[in-house]
Amino acid sequence: MKAVVDIVIIGAGMAGLCASVEAAAAGASVIVLEKQPQIGGSSLLSGCFMAFAGTEFQKQHGITDSADSLIEDMLQVGQYKNDRTLVETYGQHQLETYNWLVNQGVQFIDCQAVSGHTNPRGHTIVPNQAIDMLKSRAIEHGAKIYTDAVVTRLEKRNERVEQVHVTYRGHSYVVEARKGIIIASGGFSRSEDLLEHFAPGLTNTIRLGGVGNTGDGIRLACEQGAWLRDTPYLKGTYGFHPSSTNDNKRQAHTFYKGGIIVNEQGDRFVNESISYKLLGDAALQQSDQSTFQIWDQTVMDKGVKGDALYDFASLEELGLMERSESIEALATIIGVPPSSLQQTISSYNEAVDTGNDVLGRTTLTHTFGKPTKIITAPFYAMNTSTAMLATYAGVTVNEKAEVLNPFNESIPGLFAAGEVVGGFHGAGYMTGSSLGKAAIFGRIAAKQAIQQSNVEEALV
Ligand SMILES: Cc1cc2nc3c(=O)[nH]c(=O)nc-3n(C[C@H](O)[C@H](O)[C@H](O)COP(=O)(O)OP(=O)(O)OC[C@H]3O[C@@H](n4cnc5c(N)ncnc54)[C@H](O)[C@@H]3O)c2cc1C
Structure with a gap:
């Protein structure tokens, strides 16, 4: 026909x-x-x-x-x-x-x-x-x-x-x-x-x-x-919980509100303000490709209810985030060396004060916003993967x-x-x-x- x-x-x-x-x-x-x-x-x-x-x-x-x-x-x-x-x-x-x-x-x-x-x-x-x-x-x-x-x-x-x-x-x-x-x-x-x-x-x-x-x-x-x-x-998109599917896209970009990203060793490896596509490239190069977003209550309070990227509270309600009153305890929960994570966060906080970050971070996202120190308990972590979407x-x-x-x-x-x-x-x-x-x-x-x-x- x-x-x-x-x-x-x-x-x-x-x-x-x-x-x-x-x-x-x-x-x-x-x-x-x-x-x-x-x-x-x-x-x-x-x-x-x-x-x-x-x-x-x-x-x-x-x-x-x-x-x-x-x-x-x-x-x-x-x-x-x-x-x-x-x-x-x-x-x-x-x-x-x-x-x-x-x-x-x-x-x-x-x-x-x-x-x-x-x-x-x-x-x-x-x-x-x-x-x-x-x-x-x-x-x-x-x-x-x-x-x-x-x-x-x-x-x-x-x-x-x-x-x-x-x-x-x-x-x-x-x-x-x-x-x-x-x-x-x-x-x-x-x-x-x-x-x-x-x-x-x-x-x-x-x-x-x-x-x-x-x-x-x-x-x-x-x-x-x-x-x-x-x-x-071609690039993947960083920011998804590993359990994400089309029906449950569990995504959080705490790093664009002031969180940091660490690998299994508890080390930062990338300037968190760059495109999440480039973050995806960097994350895929880490051993086991297992990475975590880490943030504090100051960042948590910047969550936006109902937003696709910034609704942190909903992901916490789903049990996808870890929370603790201390960095050491948080590190133990997610299985990264506590002393290493503590050291990473101390150095990061110092760099927020001096404006001299080793990875070159001076903003929150692209050229927008100012980073804040990770100092206000409770502290949070989310296991984060890269998706091809x-x-x-x-x-x-x-x-x-x-x-x-x-x-x-x-x-x-x-x-x-x-x-x-x-x-x-x-x-x-x-x-x-x-x-x-x-x-x-x-x-x-x-x-x-x-x-x-x-x-x-x-x-x-
Ligand atoms: C989880 C997720 C989050 C995203 N977030 C954003 C965002 O916030 N902002 C943004 O700009 N982009 C975002 N994107 C990307 C964006 O959604 C897509 O790039 C965009 O929607 C593509 O639109 P499109 O009309 O080109 O294709 P689509 O909306 O994918 O439509 C293409 C259609 O063509 C149909 N089709 C394919 N082959 C054939 C065929 N042979 N015959 C007939 N029909 C066919 C498909 O079934 C499909 O329905 C996101 C994507 C995903 C998956």
């Missing part, structure tokens, strides 16, 4: 849904094909931070910020290996996309200082609410969303990628896309095969992320001649979200947005920029597909 529409979108996460709202609102006929029985992918499981600067929300909370500062942070965190044009495009469209999301009914609840940002800029959504709202908007505008619809192959006709092969509830179909195909199928954090191929050093990480995120979009695009970017920079490397695109071949030429008819795309984060990832780029570039892909086909039609 064959169907013909204007735009086919592969995947119904943040990128695919934003693309579908944008395209359907512009009058295009749109179908969204989602492999899983439910929509949402990793977007639904996410920690809920979206990186935007200069928003009304920030202004209302007295935070002065700008797109330029966001761009600079993103490039710095990516060690300037990012595709600058993509980062600048994010900067150019981010505020408008924040306002667009608000207009679609997406609720922003809070704004936190998160990894890689000079200012508190992690705008929190409630993923279920955001996904439901975008789905409703897409349907209102006439988009059709199919679940259990697995895209298996793409095909060119007259040099243009136009045909989408899909298996839907046991039957095979071909859908023809007159104006464009948008790959929004997420990353490959659930593909052992691709992780083994691209990131063999990360095999000991906890696997999280949408179960449908097996890198299908990368294979589909590569068959059509796409080039890949950022695969050498998102891949952030993949298909090469330009600022129009067109998929590019190894010669930087666009592949006609093919667009990509969201986690399936590479080149954006470079060597390091800044919190909130993945959901942010999914929304921004999902919309750009839809607009471009429509605009370009309108121009082509006018020229015929």
Whole structure:
């Protein structure tokens, strides 16, 4: 059976849904094909931070910020290996996309200082609410969303990628896309095969992320001649209790509020203020990869109820943290040498006073906040692992979200947005920029597909 529409979108996460709202609102006929029985992918499981600067929300909370500062942070965190044009495009469209999301009914609840940002800029959504709202908007505008619809192959006709092969509830179909195909199928954090191929050093990480995120979009695009970017920079995310699963993501970033990180010997081994991706690299290099966050009541009091990263009290209620009135007793509980942990904390506290930390820590996260001494009992510890939850490397695109071949030429008819795309984060990832780029570039892909086909039609 064959169907013909204007735009086919592969995947119904943040990128695919934003693309579908944008395209359907512009009058295009749109179908969204989602492999899983439910929509949402990793977007639904996410920690809920979206990186935007200069928003009304920030202004209302007295935070002065700008797109330029966001761009600079993103490039710095990516060690300037990012595709600058993509980062600048994010900067150019981010505020408008924040306002667009608000207009679609997406609720922003809070704004936190998160990894890689000079200012508190992690705008929190409630993923279920955001996904439901975008789905409703897409349907209102006439988009059709199919679940259990697995895209298996793409095909060119007259040099243009136009045909989408899909298996839907046991039957095979071909859908023809007159104006464009948008790959929004997420990353490959659930593909052992691709992780083994691209990131063999990360095999000991906890696997999280949408179960449908097996890198299908990368294979589909590569068959059509796409080039890949950022695969050498694949990283895990530090901060998860080893018992974490998709249903129970037990995550705490006490280190960004003033905690420290130690290994089994009770020694610090990394500047705790750097990106949690780089913390993940450092943790994976420790013997047995067993590490602990250590903090005191001052840090505990900075917990934020209900927050994905900073709700320390809830993790304590679940019995995932150890607590003691003395450092020595805490060390004994977690099995690290007490004298060593005591020495580590004394040296750290001294460095907080002198500003002369051996590991170079002068802030809480990125350039934000001042470290505090670990002196106020009770003291706390959490066994902490690194998780592979998102891949952030993949298909090469330009600022129009067109998929590019190894010669930087666009592949006609093919667009990509969201986690399936590479080149954006470079060597390091800044919190909130993945959901942010999914929304921004999902919309750009839809607009471009429509605009370009309108121009082509006018020229015929
Ligand atoms: C635990 C966790 C916490 C996170 N926290 C944050 C955060 O706070 N801020 C942030 O910015 N990012 C965060 N991320 C990363 C972020 O959630 C993702 O990178 C982002 O949601 C990706 O959006 P997407 O639309 O590209 O992909 P997804 O939301 O994953 O959607 C892709 C969809 O495509 C479907 N699909 C795949 N293959 C096919 C196929 N062949 N046919 C049809 N459909 C297909 C999948 O089933 C999936 O539903 C987090 C991720 C996780 C797992």
